[in-house]
Amino acid sequence: MAVRKGTSRYYTPEHDAFRKTLRRFVEKEITPYVSDWEDAGRFPRELYRKAADLGLLAMGFPEAVGGTPVDGFYQLILTEELCRCGSGGIVAGLMSHGIGAPPIATLGSPALQHEVLPRIFSGESISALAISEPGGGSDVASLRTTAVRDGENYIVNGEKTFITSGMRADYLTTAVRTGGEGMGGVSLLLIPGDSPGLSKTELKKMGWWCSDTATLHFDDCRVPARYLLGPENAGCMGIMQNFNNERLFIAVMAWAFAKLCFDEALAWAKDRTTFGKPLIRHQVIRHKLVDMQTAIQGARATLEDLTWRVDQGEWPVAEVCMMKNRATQCMELCAKEAVQILGGLGYMQGSISERVYRETKVLSIGGGAEEIMKELAARQSGWLA
């Protein structure tokens, strides 16, 4: 491995420069507006274009499809720095193409890639991933939305729910049943957001207020057959590969938000005086801060190690599952303790920790819930063989 001369053994000066540019972008274009966008339940579509102008939406995709290939540390920095705005809703919504577009880039026909990906990378079109259904999200192999071939089209019937960017997505990468039972009968189909027979219901939620979340209803929805991603009934691999990346992305988000809570709590603990001395002079409070920092540092070390291993070509499914749980547990601890250290202020809107506290659960449920991650980690470790 080449010697790296950036801020740690994993980061080059180019990584550090990218971080600086991104930090300025987030401070100027996102952070000042977060509270307004959260209250409005929406961030402007224009933000996709601004992010695209900086090249953020093409990052990590192959050059052959118009993307900008980068190593995993650029992607880690991208997520970490976006999270500094303090709203998971913005990060999840702005980056929903991160789970929606990879199957197009790897499985779509060249003509389809050419038609769709430049629009997503330029911020003109929004991409989303639709796997979960009202009948269940964890048990993907039992999904019931069907797509039946009819000449040059598929006819889609069923429902998807909890879909991030579902209301305004122009392209929905959708898991559908084209064959028999189980994962062997599942395909991925790209469904345009304005397809006839597709209707949408907006959902209200505990956190992530400014991301749109929708239930999608397919009622004899007609989709051109050329929008199929990969061969029929071979959607399993695309879905699984996507999950691995999504789980690493969620882990970075959770760790980054944990850090924000720590920073806010530390600043408050130094500033706030009770019983004649700053909070941090009370042992109980500084020990809470140490517990938070212990979890944060542990998460950072394993995240960077995993990122490096994935860059070397490994696909460590069990470790990624455990990483997601470790990071989300770290976020839950840090949000809980930060709100406690902030006292009543931590319960008030306007503090970062209040918002992050409301956003903890979505990360330990979405992209594979904590219980499912443990089960997958156990199975992938070969303990049941």
Ligand SMILES: Cc1cc2nc3c(=O)[nH]c(=O)nc-3n(C[C@H](O)[C@H](O)[C@H](O)COP(=O)(O)OP(=O)(O)OC[C@H]3O[C@@H](n4cnc5c(N)ncnc54)[C@H](O)[C@@H]3O)c2cc1C
């Ligand atoms: C804000 C938000 C955004 C989302 N965005 C998307 C999106 O963009 N695209 C998408 O496809 N999905 C999305 N999801 C859905 C998410 O992936 C699912 O909620 C998740 O996979 C869990 O599925 P479920 O809600 O149906 O819970 P269920 O599968 O019904 O499970 C309920 C609970 O039971 C536990 N459980 C289930 N089976 C077992 C078992 N065998 N053993 C032990 N415990 C078990 C689960 O861990 C969970 O805690 C989003 C969810 C939220 C909340």
